[in-house]
Amino acid sequence: MRVELPRVRRARSSQRIRRYLACGSALRIRDYLIGSEKLVERRDLDRSAWLGANSPDTFAEHMPGKIHVIGHPLVQHKLTLMRSKETSTSTFRNLLREISMLLAYEVCRDLPTTKVRIETPIATTIAPMLDGKKIVLISILRAGNGILDGMLEILPSARVGHIGLYRDPKTLTAVEYYYKVPENMGDRDAIVVDPMLATGNSAVAAIDRLKESGPRSIKFVCLLTCPEGIRVFHGSHPDVPIYTAAVDDALNDKSYIVPGLGDAGDRLFGTK
Numbered sequence: 001m002r003v004e005l006p007r008v009r010r011a012r013s014s015q016r017i018r019r020y021l022a023c024g025s026a027l028r029i030r031d032y033l034i035g036s037e038k039l040v041e042r043r044d045l046d047r048s049a050w051l052g053a054n055s056p057d058t059f060a061e062h063m064p065g066k067i068h069v070i071g072h073p074l075v076q077h078k079l080t081l082m083r084s085k086e087t088s089t090s091t092f093r094n095l096l097r098e099i100s101m102l103l104a105y106e107v108c109r110d111l112p113t114t115k116v117r118i119e120t121p122i123a124t125t126i127a128p129m130l131d132g133k134k135i136v137l138i139s140i141l142r143a144g145n146g147i148l149d150g151m152l153e154i155l156p157s158a159r160v161g162h163i164g165l166y167r168d169p170k171t172l173t174a175v176e177y178y179y180k181v182p183e184n185m186g187d188r189d190a191i192v193v194d195p196m197l198a199t200g201n202s203a204v205a206a207i208d209r210l211k212e213s214g215p216r217s218i219k220f221v222c223l224l225t226c227p228e229g230i231r232v233f234h235g236s237h238p239d240v241p242i243y244t245a246a247v248d249d250a251l252n253d254k255s256y257i258v259p260g261l262g263d264a265g266d267r268l269f270g271t272k
């Protein structure tokens with residue numbers, strides 16, 4: 001269920017947008033959409049990245065895709081621990097697995113269920129079960145495997161696909177080196193996982209490739225993203241919702257998310 005915020009908060013929010021735009025500073029927007037347990041927050045969005053020359057009244061049109069920021073305290077607490085450079089590889093790995101289970105919970109919120117008849121030790125009853133087992137988790141290698149492990153604990157019968165992409169250090173574009181997904185993708189709902197949606201180039205390339213196999217639906221799950229990554233991603237794939245634990249401030253000149261958590265693959269596998 002989506003609960004509308006009181007008018008006064010919306011009004012204040014839109015006044016703030018206008019004020020920031022008027023003085024040309026960075027746009028700070030807190031847009032709350034409170035679902036049954038969900039806090040969706042968009043913050044620190046860069047004006048030029050998001051709005052170009054357009055007025056704030058057209059803001060909604062410049063947010064072409066859906067972003068779900070999982071503001072749950074457990075997720076945020078674990079994310080903070082993961083960000084800390086003092087966190088060891090094994091703790092980082094465990095936290096990523098745990099946080100991914102919590103993200104899976106949100107991503108699966110709208111999964112259809114079907115009623116089945118079962119026998120409890122006490123009585124016969126009709127109870128809901130997930131409708132079919134058609135989920136496919138697609139891991140963008142290599143860091144995607146960290147999220148994959150946690151998600152598979154919640155969705156043990158999901159099929160798994162892998163997309164291997166590396167970032168060309170000069171052009172920062174994505175180059176494919178591996179692609180394997182299950183058959184009959186047309187019957188499946190795909191959840192693509194990669195901890196960092198940074199430049200957006202790898203994610204766009206992965207979704208481009210995945211769409212060739214025609215899955216029934218696609219969702220994208222990451223741990224962290226930034227305005228640049230969202231803009232690039234939804235510029236190409238506005239139909240694919242993003243689920244993330246946070247939208248950070250920006251990319252730095254090496255295309256790392258700031259403040260971020262560093263290189264997710266290195267921190268996960270201890271390669272640096």
Ligand code: URA
Pocket residue numbers: 196198255256257258260261262263264265
């Ligand atoms: N990939 C990472 O692992 N970290 C970043 O900050 C950006 C891309």
